[in-house]
Amino acid sequence: EPEVTQTPSHQVTQMGQEVILRCVPISNHLYFYWYRQILGQKVEFLVSFYNNEISEKSEIFDDQFSVERPDGSNFTLKIRSTKLEDSAMYFCASRTGRRNQPQHFGDGTRLSIL
Amino acid sequence: AQSVAQPEDQVNVAEGNPLTVKCTYSVSGNPYLFWYVQYPNRGLQFLLKYITGDNLVKGSYGFEAEFNKSQTSFHLKKPSALVSDSALYFCAVRVEDKFYFGSGTKLNVKP
Numbered sequence: 391e392p393e394v395t396q397t398p399s400h401q402v403t404q405m406g407q408e409v410i411l412r413c414v415p416i417s418n419h420l421y422f423y424w425y426r427q428i429l430g431q432k433v434e435f436l437v438s439f440y441n442n443e444i445s446e447k448s449e450i451f452d453d454q455f456s457v458e459r460p461d462g463s464n465f466t467l468k469i470r471s472t473k474l475e476d477s478a479m480y481f482c483a484s485r486t487g488r489r490n491q492p493q494h495f496g497d498g499t500r501l502s503i504l
Numbered sequence: 505a506q507s508v509a510q511p512e513d514q515v516n517v518a519e520g521n522p523l524t525v526k527c528t529y530s531v532s533g534n535p536y537l538f539w540y541v542q543y544p545n546r547g548l549q550f551l552l553k554y555i556t557g558d559n560l561v562k563g564s565y566g567f568e569a570e571f572n573k574s575q576t577s578f579h580l581k582k583p584s585a586l587v588s589d590s591a592l593y594f595c596a597v598r599v600e601d602k603f604y605f606g607s608g609t610k611l612n613v614k615p
Contacts, residue, residue: 396547421601423603425603431607432594432605432607433548434605435604435605445601446600446601446602448602483548490555490598492553493550493603494550495540495547495548495549496547497547498546498547
């Protein structure tokens with residue numbers, strides 16, 4: 391069964407540095423998402439992306455965050471100047487274009503800010 | 505505001521017994537409801553969904569969920585729990601194209 395893949399599985403970065411988290415969604419999917427999960431807390435929506443533009447974003451997704459689909463397969467999340475509180479698991483998800491289909495999640499990238 | 509509540513942080517059940525993981529929601533409009541399971545160091549894995557139709561929804565691994573509109577609930581159930589069902593379970597509601605997740609319930613199934 392096709393999967394959403396995320397790299398790296400663990401990223402350690404100094405505070406203030408830029409970090410890029412990478413995702414390869416399922417190939418025929420059209421909608422893409424990023425979520426984060428701070429340790430021990432709930433999964434929080436960050437952003438959704440369709441047709442090469444952001445369709446929705448949460449209040450967490452401020453100017454420090456950006457997303458990009460640089461080619462036909464990758465979907466990236468960039469954090470420009472990381473803060474300690476950005477430490478979390480970041481999950482990428484994708485779904486088909488059909489309405490009401492579930493989102494399929496990757497295994498996440500654990501981001502640790504030092 | 506849209507919200508999902510999972511009132512139990514943890515549910516303990518003996519193997520072979522029925523299990524229920526509770527979820528209530530508050531949304532404007534018709535709810536699209538989902539259950540996901542998360543194993544350690546893994547992403548969220550889709551279990552089942554309710555969009556419309558029959559209030560009892562069957563999903564993966566023998567799980568089912570019952571949609572109750574009057575009680576705004578969508579409890580996850582399984583007639584006979586397995587030790588391998590031990591994991592973190594998340595209820596979610598979809599509004600527009602955004603998912604709102606509950607805080608998760610840790611299910612412990614003891615042999």
